[in-house]
Amino acid sequence: MDSQQSNNQLHVVFLPYPTPGHMIPMVDTARLFAKHGVNVTIITTHANASTFQESIDSDFNSGYSIKTQLIQFPSSQVGLPDGIENVKDVKDGTSPEMLGKISHGMLMLRDPIELRDWVRTTNAATAYFEPIFESEARSYGTICNSFHELESDYEKVSKTTMGIKSWSVGPVSTWANKGDERKGNRGHVEKNVEKERELLNWLNSKQNESVLYVSFGSLTKLFHAQLVEIAHGLEKSGHNFIWVVRKNDRDENEEGFLQDFEERVKESNKGYIIWNWAPQLLILDHPATGGIVTHCGWNSTLESISVGLPMITWPMFAEQFYNERLLVDVLKIGVPVGAKENKLWNSFTVEAMVRREEIAKAAEILLGNGQDSKEMRTRAKKFGDAAKRTIEEGGHSYNNLVQLIDELKSLKKSKALGEKAD
Structure with a gap:
């Protein structure tokens, strides 16, 4: 490919x-x-x-x-x-x-x-981050929402360059929600049982690993022309999809396009539109879901890795472009859609728009039957298995958390003894 x-x-x-x-x-x-x-x-x-x-x-x-x-x-x-x-x-x-x-x-x-310096330039964010980095260097240590099998090389580099202790205790969402039947409702107080049942019925009607889940997180705001390209790209791909459209994504004057699109995909039964909030963990963990289009936010990235899903990477801003490099170049479980512009979520330009052809092509690579596609999905499943093992008793993240808690208890006890001696 x-x-x-x-x-x-x-x-x-x-x-x-x-x-x-x-x-x-x-x-x-x-x-x-x-x-x-x-x-x-x-x-x-x-x-x-x-x-x-x-x-x-x-x-x-x-x-x-x-x-x-x-x-x-x-x-x-x-x-x-x-x-x-x-x-x-x-x-x-x-x-x-x-x-x-x-x-x-x-x-x-x-x-x-x-x-x-031509790579790491000083900008408006420098003054914000420098005190954070200085504080981190003075700290007792750092807790990381990652796991050893995913970033072991980076763990070593961090410890040798930062010179402070660090503990990888992730993926924390998978760990915290393990065995929780209500995980689909995470972060959402009002549970719409009827809507969730309708979604599950739709997913249950699809073959395993045939559905592409499309979500850009809670902050990303896409302009109308980009929404049009996404809609046509998903349709052009021919694959089943679930697309989460945020309220802020909708232009009131052009909302009719998305409504018409929703009606069209309902008739074809190829797509499912979710407005605003989606039970993401429930969707990701469903056997019909075969991959995700993601903005490469770390939470969504880890949640996808934890269930063994490969990703179409579409970074928007902040550290998301670095996360894309990890997924695509290092772990080799991501397909880049071609996003190049790193800007705030409300300042994207038409010139940086990703076209429908790129979206459809990436979907075919991710869910297709080619050898590269199969190998990528196999690698993603291995990382998913590793994510589950690491939080079980005896796993790296499990042991790291226990070690950290014991160390903090000992630290508290030694400080208390020192205060009594004074």
């Missing part, structure tokens, strides 16, 4: 030396890599990029995965006029003094390239 293969696409970074004799052939080499299916990033400064950006834009518009990543040349710090970022820009190119300043400026680019 083309989409599956793109998940393992090679990414090559090029860092051309800022003189024409080096830059021209390296940029051309980068373009050749892109034309052979490689994902390419060229790191350079603003003035240097202007000499070849037109070619890069042309290649990108032709469908090749190539881009430039700009970093700031420290002209003023080394005593050079703005825009002097290349040996060719120095009027007297043989001047040792000027060449020395260019070289010094290039050496100063080492940190922003290796600390990767």
Whole structure:
């Protein structure tokens, strides 16, 4: 499958030396890599990029995965006029003094390239998160809603880089709701028995693993044009689906489209629309459900993993794009729908809209009969089994929670003894 293969696409970074004799052939080499299916990033400064950006834009518009990543040349710090970022820009190119300043400026680019400020930029959220990270570093430890079998490598990295204790005790929703017959009603006080019975009857009428569950969480607000694309994409896929449409998603002036769509899928019996709140755990755990279209929020991600479901990943904002990388590239249980724009839930643009063709294609990969699809579903089931084992007595999460509680009890006792001694 083309989409599956793109998940393992090679990414090559090029860092051309800022003189024409080096830059021209390296940029051309980068373009050749892109034309052979490689994902390419060229790191350079603003003035240097202007000499070849037109070619890069042309290649990108032709469908090749190539881009430039700009970093700031420290002209003023080394005593050079703005825009002097290349040996060719120095009027007297043989001047040792000027060449020395260019070289010094290039050496100063080492940190922003290796600390990767071009990836981790300072923005409005920085002031919000930095105190949180500082507080975390001073804390006794961290409790994580994850489990060892899912993120063991990240557990090791966290412990070695943060230098504080951590305990993975998840998936907490699966654990807390284990054996609870009312789990379908989680977070919802008023239970509509009639609606739930109707939904279950519809699910019971479907073959195992044939239904795609579509939900974007409680915060995401989609504009009407995107809702239209989702509707046509689901219909185009030919698969059964349950689609949760939030009240905020509906444009009062254009609500008729969704109502007409609901009537149409009712007649065909291929789809089921749920307005506002849905018994998500109940739906995910039903044998007819074969996968989920998700915004990659961590709760929905863990709930899906816990029941062994593969996912179509459609991140919207915040850490959801990182979660997508985990699902698609690391765990290999996700199919990306092609979402690229990381913005607040109420500021999506038409330009970043995901089209119906991509939605239908991702659905076919997820629920299709191809070998890649089968292997992905098999991997998802293995993680689901691991999620159930880890919360049983003797499992990693079970032992971590018991260990943490015992440790906190001992800590409290030792502090009490210390206070008495004082």
